[in-house]
Amino acid sequence: MSEKSNNCAAQFQGLANKMKLTQLFFTGLCLLLTTPLYAAWEQPTLGHELTALPKPVAAPGFNLRDMDDEPHSFADYRGKVILLNFWATWCPPCRREMPSMERLYQRMQNRSFVVLAINQMESPDHVFAYTGQLEVVPNFTILFDINSEVSQAYRVNGLPTSYLIDKKGNIRYRAIGGREFDHPNVEQLINTLMNEHE
Amino acid sequence: MRIQLSILLSTFILLASTGSGCAGSADTTKVSIYKNPDTGLLTWTAIADGFSVELIQLLPDFVRAIYAKHGFSPEEIEDIASYCVFGTIIKNTSGKTLTYAVSDWRSIDAGGTEAKIKTKSQWLAQWKKAGINFSWTLLPDVGTFYAGDWQQGFTTVKLPRTSVFDLKFVWQIEGVEHVGKIKQLRCAVPGAGQ
Numbered sequence: 001m002s003e004k005s006n007n008c009a010a011q012f013q014g015l016a017n018k019m020k021l022t023q024l025f026f027t028g029l030c031l032l033l034t035t036p037l038y039a040a041w042e043q044p045t046l047g048h049e050l051t052a053l054p055k056p057v058a059a060p061g062f063n064l065r066d067m068d069d070e071p072h073s074f075a076d077y078r079g080k081v082i083l084l085n086f087w088a089t090w091c092p093p094c095r096r097e098m099p100s101m102e103r104l105y106q107r108m109q110n111r112s113f114v115v116l117a118i119n120q121m122e123s124p125d126h127v128f129a130y131t132g133q134l135e136v137v138p139n140f141t142i143l144f145d146i147n148s149e150v151s152q153a154y155r156v157n158g159l160p161t162s163y164l165i166d167k168k169g170n171i172r173y174r175a176i177g178g179r180e181f182d183h184p185n186v187e188q189l190i191n192t193l194m195n196e197h198e
Numbered sequence: 199m200r201i202q203l204s205i206l207l208s209t210f211i212l213l214a215s216t217g218s219g220c221a222g223s224a225d226t227t228k229v230s231i232y233k234n235p236d237t238g239l240l241t242w243t244a245i246a247d248g249f250s251v252e253l254i255q256l257l258p259d260f261v262r263a264i265y266a267k268h269g270f271s272p273e274e275i276e277d278i279a280s281y282c283v284f285g286t287i288i289k290n291t292s293g294k295t296l297t298y299a300v301s302d303w304r305s306i307d308a309g310g311t312e313a314k315i316k317t318k319s320q321w322l323a324q325w326k327k328a329g330i331n332f333s334w335t336l337l338p339d340v341g342t343f344y345a346g347d348w349q350q351g352f353t354t355v356k357l358p359r360t361s362v363f364d365l366k367f368v369w370q371i372e373g374v375e376h377v378g379k380i381k382q383l384r385c386a387v388p389g390a391g392q
Contacts, residue, residue: 044289049346088334120334148333157338158349177348
């Protein structure tokens with residue numbers, strides 16, 4: 001944990017013991033403190049390995065809305081390579097891998113490639129506030145899976161989980177845990193998929 | 199800024215066999231313990247054959263905060279906060295396909311009594327009855343990790359907060375079972391300075 005957050009936790013604990021704060025106040029304080037505390041776990045170095053599935057698997061379709069409440073259908077992206085990322089704001093490695101997703105997105109803009117980051121069970125207002133705190137503001141598409149139905153369809157057990165989907169709509173690669181997505185090896189995989197015939 | 203100079207309390211190798219049927223090999227788990235100088239909270243990092251497990255003490259109020267934020271009832275919040283909860287990071291360092299199931303893992307108390315770890319599925323079933331649909335934060339029950347995969351989430355152990363216990367964890371690499379153990383784990387105790 002970071003020094004700052006641990007100090008915070010210690011102070012919080014001390015206050016709780018000494019002052020016997022009410023549950024309501026606790027809850028309010030918790031809401032303020034939760035994200036930085038949770039994010040404070042010391043995290044492993046991010047790798048760049050994506051594992052090829054033994055054979056391509058048809059990616060489940062979905063219809064979700066973005067930050068502007070605009071609808072997006074999986075079918076809209078047929079013919080493009082998709083980096084599909086499942087994430088949440090409270091998930092530390094999700095936060096850590098986002099800048100690399102943005103750099104990848106910027107590098108691959110105007111090509112047959114998209115990044116779709118599917119948030120789990122959070123509101124657009126909450127995510128909007130969160131993205132404003134990031135060092136690199138994401139320009140790629142963020143979608144909202146309010147009931148985690150899409151993540152269940154993709155059999156996502158934990159966050160973050162990411163898939164690389166080919167132009168035919170098949171899942172080809174998978175990564176559980178955070179990654180540096182702008183690594184040349186990842187970019188090479190994407191280029192290879194983009195060069196495949198539909 | 200993160201304090202770089204960690205306090206390494208101990209590093210040891212467990213040589214005793216775990217009796218797990220792991221091809222008769224000794225448990226060569228290397229465990230290091232880090233004590234946060236500010237809070238006294240402890241982190242155990244176990245590095246074993248192709249697998250690493252990191253357990254981070256979490257204070258009950260931290261756990262309460264997480265679940266209060268996600269709209270849990272006070273009863274459910276207090277229930278999980280009554281457990282010994284660790285932030286857990288597991289990694290496949292083998293370069294091969296690795297599987298694990300939390301249902302294979304055991305806590306072992308000072309008297310040698312083994313107990314199962316309450317799994318994510320068990321928590322979700324309980325929460326579903328309480329009308330809670332939040333399915334994240336806990337370490338997934340099972341996983342198939344390819345090279346470079348890793349995961350994190352909470353591990354919950356139902357023991358008194360002052361307990362000292364061991365954790366036996368099990369994983370498989372390409373079908374071969376391995377067992378590791380972290381000895382003398384302790385729950386985070388509020389205000390105890392650990």
